[in-house]
Amino acid sequence: MVDTPGGESLLFLSDEQVRKGIEAMFFAYRGFTADPDRILEGKDYGRAHHRAIHFIHRSPGTTVSNLLMILGVTKQSLNRVLRSLIDDGLVRSEKGKVDARERHLYLTEKGQMLERELSDAQRARMRAAYRAAGPAAVSGFRQVLEAMMDPDMRRHFNRLKEGG
Amino acid sequence: MVDTPGGESLLFLSDEQVRKGIEAMFFAYRGFTADPDRILEGKDYGRAHHRAIHFIHRSPGTTVSNLLMILGVTKQSLNRVLRSLIDDGLVRSEKGKVDARERHLYLTEKGQMLERELSDAQRARMRAAYRAAGPAAVSGFRQVLEAMMDPDMRRHFNRLKEGG
DNA sequence: TTGGAAAGTCAACAAGGCTGACGTAAATTC
């Protein structure tokens, strides 16, 4: 790193360094999803169900269209997932009181149990990685990830309940 | 963070903090794949082709089975992707000289052009994120990602040509 | 009261995973 006359800090990032970052994302994401995937296989659910469960847990009472924006899929695709979760009694869909067109989504007890199981596994890995890398690394990790998001997604990300 | 008598550094990571990390991974990965996905749509190729192209570029002459391990898919799945890339003249498959059962894979000129296009876009985003976050953050980012990988994947990751 | 938004649903399709079975050529082992 070098400070230029203008005060800007230049990073000399070779293509190779950046490529390594790209590959790190690829391999790490595999690990990131591995544990929940393992739990879900044989349970009739997949990654799509996990994502829905996660964000409903995170924002209880969220609407379908809000979920659509966060997940970035079509309503037909999300509907198929929600349908099975609702039919199986993991998710409850409540007609909105102020706007009755909206459906507010909540996890049932059963849904919360699965959510717990999935997130326990995923958090364990994340926590282990955090511990191994140390607190300074954790902060950098989060900064780079946030900078990598599309602005819309960053907005959604920051709107989720604070705490981190 | 607190230093214990034993010298160990404890991280007090609330579930909320860890959850934010999980969500950061989710949203960032979307950004990470967004640009190549956009380029590929309308070109008859998808993310699977991108991955194959990336790792063939990265390790010219790699064998099919090596690629299988790195990508973590079945040979039938990889074959479908390679088939189209070979038929379209983006990838060249060469019978091995020392072991004629193996096929060594190379990008053709045409394949290198597409690789360049895809990786230019992806590197631009990664580089921008790196610049925005700063060099210390970049180091932490890489450390956490590496700690998050499965050991097998970490081995593959570290075996790829150094430079970062 | 009517237009448009939110949601749900049906149908059809595609990408990209998977398993299982089978074939072939080449290398290795017995």
Next chain:
DNA sequence: GAATTTACGTCAGCCTTGTTGACTTTCCAA
């Protein structure tokens, strides 16, 4: 030299999860 194993390719069929397009119902708001 024969048998076995390895590396690869391929056929067939299945599943998940994404897509479009069309249509309906419900309901808010102008």
